[in-house]
Amino acid sequence: MKSLFWKIFVSFWLALILFAGLTLWVTSHYLEKVRNETSNTQPRINTINYIRQARDFAHSGNVEALRHWLRQLDQREAIPYLLIDEKGNDLLKRPVPLYLQQRVLRKERRYRHDDDDDDDDDDDEHKHRPPHHRPIIINGQRYHLMPDFRSVTLNRVLNRPRVIAIPILLAALISALVCLLLARYLTAPISRLRQATQKLASGDLNQRVSASMGSRKDEIVELANDFDHMAEQLQTLIESHKQLLRDASHELRSPLARLQVALGLAQQRGDSTTIRELDRIERETERLNELIGQLLSLARLETLAEIEREPIALDTLLKDIADDAAYEAQASNRDVKIIHSMPVVINSNRVLLSSALENAIRNAIRYTAENTSVEIFLQNDSEKSNWIVIKIRDHGPGIPEEMRESIFEPFVRVGEARDRQSGGYGLGLAIAKRAIDLHGGEISAANEDEGLSIIIHLPVNDS
Amino acid sequence: MYRILLADDDVELAEMLVEYLSKEGFEVDTAHDGKAALDKAVRNHYELVILDVMMPELNGFDVLRQLRTRSQVPVLMLTARGEDVDSIVGLEIGADDYLAKPCNPRVLVAHMRAILRRSEPVTETARSTADILTIGDIELQRGARRVLLNSQPLTMTSTEYRVLEVLLQDAGQVVSKKDLSERALGRELNPYDRGLDMHVSNLRKKLGPLADGEERIKTIRGIGYQYTRP
Numbered sequence: 001m002k003s004l005f006w007k008i009f010v011s012f013w014l015a016l017i018l019f020a021g022l023t024l025w026v027t028s029h030y031l032e033k034v035r036n037e038t039s040n041t042q043p044r045i046n047t048i049n050y051i052r053q054a055r056d057f058a059h060s061g062n063v064e065a066l067r068h069w070l071r072q073l074d075q076r077e078a079i080p081y082l083l084i085d086e087k088g089n090d091l092l093k094r095p096v097p098l099y100l101q102q103r104v105l106r107k108e109r110r111y112r113h114d115d116d117d118d119d120d121d122d123d124d125e126h127k128h129r130p131p132h133h134r135p136i137i138i139n140g141q142r143y144h145l146m147p148d149f150r151s152v153t154l155n156r157v158l159n160r161p162r163v164i165a166i167p168i169l170l171a172a173l174i175s176a177l178v179c180l181l182l183a184r185y186l187t188a189p190i191s192r193l194r195q196a197t198q199k200l201a202s203g204d205l206n207q208r209v210s211a212s213m214g215s216r217k218d219e220i221v222e223l224a225n226d227f228d229h230m231a232e233q234l235q236t237l238i239e240s241h242k243q244l245l246r247d248a249s250h251e252l253r254s255p256l257a258r259l260q261v262a263l264g265l266a267q268q269r270g271d272s273t274t275i276r277e278l279d280r281i282e283r284e285t286e287r288l289n290e291l292i293g294q295l296l297s298l299a300r301l302e303t304l305a306e307i308e309r310e311p312i313a314l315d316t317l318l319k320d321i322a323d324d325a326a327y328e329a330q331a332s333n334r335d336v337k338i339i340h341s342m343p344v345v346i347n348s349n350r351v352l353l354s355s356a357l358e359n360a361i362r363n364a365i366r367y368t369a370e371n372t373s374v375e376i377f378l379q380n381d382s383e384k385s386n387w388i389v390i391k392i393r394d395h396g397p398g399i400p401e402e403m404r405e406s407i408f409e410p411f412v413r414v415g416e417a418r419d420r421q422s423g424g425y426g427l428g429l430a431i432a433k434r435a436i437d438l439h440g441g442e443i444s445a446a447n448e449d450e451g452l453s454i455i456i457h458l459p460v461n462d463s
Numbered sequence: 464m465y466r467i468l469l470a471d472d473d474v475e476l477a478e479m480l481v482e483y484l485s486k487e488g489f490e491v492d493t494a495h496d497g498k499a500a501l502d503k504a505v506r507n508h509y510e511l512v513i514l515d516v517m518m519p520e521l522n523g524f525d526v527l528r529q530l531r532t533r534s535q536v537p538v539l540m541l542t543a544r545g546e547d548v549d550s551i552v553g554l555e556i557g558a559d560d561y562l563a564k565p566c567n568p569r570v571l572v573a574h575m576r577a578i579l580r581r582s583e584p585v586t587e588t589a590r591s592t593a594d595i596l597t598i599g600d601i602e603l604q605r606g607a608r609r610v611l612l613n614s615q616p617l618t619m620t621s622t623e624y625r626v627l628e629v630l631l632q633d634a635g636q637v638v639s640k641k642d643l644s645e646r647a648l649g650r651e652l653n654p655y656d657r658g659l660d661m662h663v664s665n666l667r668k669k670l671g672p673l674a675d676g677e678e679r680i681k682t683i684r685g686i687g688y689q690y691t692r693p
Contacts, residue, residue, distance in 0.1 A: 253543065253564060253565050254473055254476070256565045257473065257476055257564055257565035257566075258473070258475055258476050258479065259565075260565050260566070260567055260568060261476060261479040261480050261483055261568050262479060264483050264567070264568035264569065265479060265482060265483050268483065268486050282567070286567070289565055293563075313684055313685045315685075316684075316685040320652075324653075350657070
């Protein structure tokens with residue numbers, strides 16, 4: 001039985017058959033046992049007890065109480081107990097099977113025969129017989145309490161569950177145990193797989209599961225093998241991606257480093273005819289250098305699943321970045337102002353959070369009109385408790401409504417005219433978005449009456 | 464004329480840098496792998512060593528780690544751009560400063576000069592004002608640029624020495640990070656620059672707590688550092 005399908009099918013089937021069979025066997029065994037007692041000369045202790053109880057009622061002369069007791073007995077016992085008079089009728093008017101009628105008549109005949117021998121000594125005569133063989137006398141009428149073993153039907157047994165409760169309970173417990181083991185057997189490897197998947201998703205690419213599956217061979221093991229294969233592929237892919245990134249970064253940097261030194265040498269020589277072009281080359285080299293740096297940080301952020309966090313005073317960090325940016329913005333007659341702030345300590349990664357904020361602020365400076373300020377607000381989130389909002393607002397042209405999402409993608413350009421003077425959004429906002437995502441936060445853009453707001457929502461962890 | 468060692472596996476780059484730096488007044492020795500760099504740095508006396516992280520044989524970190532067991536020569540690490548972890552690792556094992564590569568050679572020279580200024584012997588006039596600064600169990604000998612803790616000399620890089628000197632001068636007062644960066648490192652503080660924090664963390668490790676168990680250099684969150692005056 002290799003396949004999980006057959007394992008489930010067969011084991012459920014077997015469990016069902018087992019339970020049904022066991023129930024049938026228990027009841028039929030019970031019936032069989034009861035019926036066999038007809039031939040047994042030694043009556044059951046129960047019967048003797050019942051006869052004694054019936055006699056007690058008879059002695060007190062309360063026929064109604066006797067009837068009531070008899071009805072209750074009938075409801076309780078799987079075996080019908082009939083109280084039959086000399087003519088073969090039951091006290092409760094239940095039908096009396098022929099064999100019992102005959103037996104009663106036989107008893108009566110024997111009794112009368114004995115009676116003829118000695119009329120005077122009625123009681124004495126009775127003392128010869130065991131008490132349960134003596135008739136019960138009610139209002140002068142003689143009755144016999146007879147268990148009707150042959151009338152024990154399956155229906156009667158099932159209507160009186162007390163009778164076979166224990167064996168049925170046992171059967172239920174055994175089948176419960178079987179089903180429990182089966183369920184465990186089926187779900188244990190699945191939860192192992194689930195654990196591994198979660199760990200894989202959180203970046204642990206060394207997760208493998210086949211080895212922990214033991215000697216089983218079914219669909220789950222096939223799934224485990226597929227999982228391992230997938231993890232293997234993923235690991236190779238990510239490692240080669242990282243390797244490519246490392247190699248490319250090294251390879252891109254080396255010529256750029258040489259270019260910069262060569263440029264430096266040319267500038268040192270100070271040839272006045274080329275000084276303007278050299279300055280231009282220097283600016284473009286810096287831009288290229290910055291772009292490569294951004295590209296690499298974005299690529300690295302994309303492969304990062306977990307970040308190292310430490311408590312950081314967000315208000316201070318924001319002020320430092322804003323001051324720094326303001327210093328540069330003032331060179332082009334723009335300013336950066338913190339309009340609202342408050343003390344917040346946030347468990348975060350300093351480098352990533354700084355780069356997110358810096359990218360968003362520098363971007364705003366690039367687009368805000370001359371002689372205007374980039375305005376920064378840091379406040380509590382009005383919608384979510386334990387979250388804060390940072391709003392970075394520029395006084396620029398804003399963006400077309402349909403681009404509110406896409407400006408966070410790498411190298412998205414908003415409009416031709418805009419980009420020629422500004423250089424486009426490039427990678428700054430893409431890096432900011434990824435860094436904020438890694439902190440479990442959200443970043444969005446909204447057009448204001450005049451200009452654009454970048455809105456960052458961040459959860460504040462308690463630690 | 465400062466004598467410096469430049470360790471970089473890019474031969475062409477090194478050649479051009481030698482030319483550039485010599486015009487700026489440096490006498491430059493070069494090494495193209497980690498082993499050679501360590502060898503030269505230990506055997507010769509340099510005023511500054513520039514170490515590239517990515518080098519064959521021994522990488523820059525390994526060279527620095529082994530070098531620091533024998534010498535406190537000022538070291539400038541050239542780390543890969545964007546590898547922020549590298550810069551922290553470098554400072555942790557005792558680099559004086561780091562620069563992301565590729566960088567403008569003008570910026571490189573500015574950083575080199577800042578480090579050299581820090582390690583320069585103090586001028587006669589400065590020395591006479593307060594040659595020895597003693598605060599509690601610590602003694603700073605400015606002339607010799609030596610630090611004694613309970614009369615035992617401590618080894619530290621010139622950058623660590625400068626940071627400690629500034630903190631001791633203002634002992635009992637809070638020195639802002641910006642101020643400390645400008646006075647001790649000779650450059651402006653960058654908002655996500657961890658360099659200063661790393662130097663302070665190294666100092667804490669070397670000095671240990673005060674005799675009564677109190678922290679020697681306290682972090683004043685959001686502002687800066689304070690040397691506890693006993």
